[in-house]
Amino acid sequence: MGAKSSSCFSRKGKSLTEYYTELEAIDSADFIRQAHNNDMIPYRCDKCGLWHLAPKNRQTPxxxxxxxxxxxxxxxxxxxxxxxxxxxxxxxxxxxxxxxxxxxxxxxxxxxxxxx
Ligand SMILES: [Zn+2]
Ligand SMILES: [Zn+2]
Known part of the structure; x- marks a missing residue:
């Protein structure tokens, strides 16, 4: 499972969880979907170069x-x-x-x- 980022924060000021690989982030997104029914999308962070998860509603068609x-x-x-x-x-x-x-x-x- 990912660790808390020391450089990147959510809009609410909580540290984001960081993942070293896309696979790890996808696994975690699957887990969150099953456990909390939240759709999350992995994305590569420009700031720290690691992976974070973002709510799916940030994707705009x-x-x-x-x-x-x-x-x-x-x-x-x-x-x-x-x-x-x-x-x-x-x-x-x-x-x-x-x-x-x-x-x-x-x-x-x-x-x-x-x-x-
Ligand atoms: Zn980051
Ligand atoms: Zn046009």
Whole structure:
């Protein structure tokens, strides 16, 4: 089982559990799903380089927009609902400190994030 991280904390200020391998994190996620009925997703932490678990609801369903591109000319993510886009914006704000706002795609049914 994982140990408590000394560098990474949850939003509530508790230390995150760290795992050395993805497999270990997946095993633990399976255990949590069975024991607590919580869906958790392993992700590799940019800060400590180890694995943590995050609630599945941080995953926001999206696809690439066929009409809109970002500043680098890549297709923008198109979120299925305003809530999904808003949730992604909150994650980006928390993790990267970048404030984004939600707007409706002018061409397709869905929502984008923009810095402006
Ligand atoms: Zn970490
Ligand atoms: Zn679009």
């Amino acid at each position: 999206s696809r690439k927009c066929l009409s809109c591109t970002d500043a680098q000319g890549k297709p923008k993510e198109l979120y299925f609902s305003r809530d999904d886009a808003q949730r992604r914006a909150e994650i980006i704000l928390r993790e990267q400190g970048v404030s984004l706002s939600v707007y409706e795609c002018p061409e397709n049914s869905g929502f984008h994030l923009t810095k402006h």
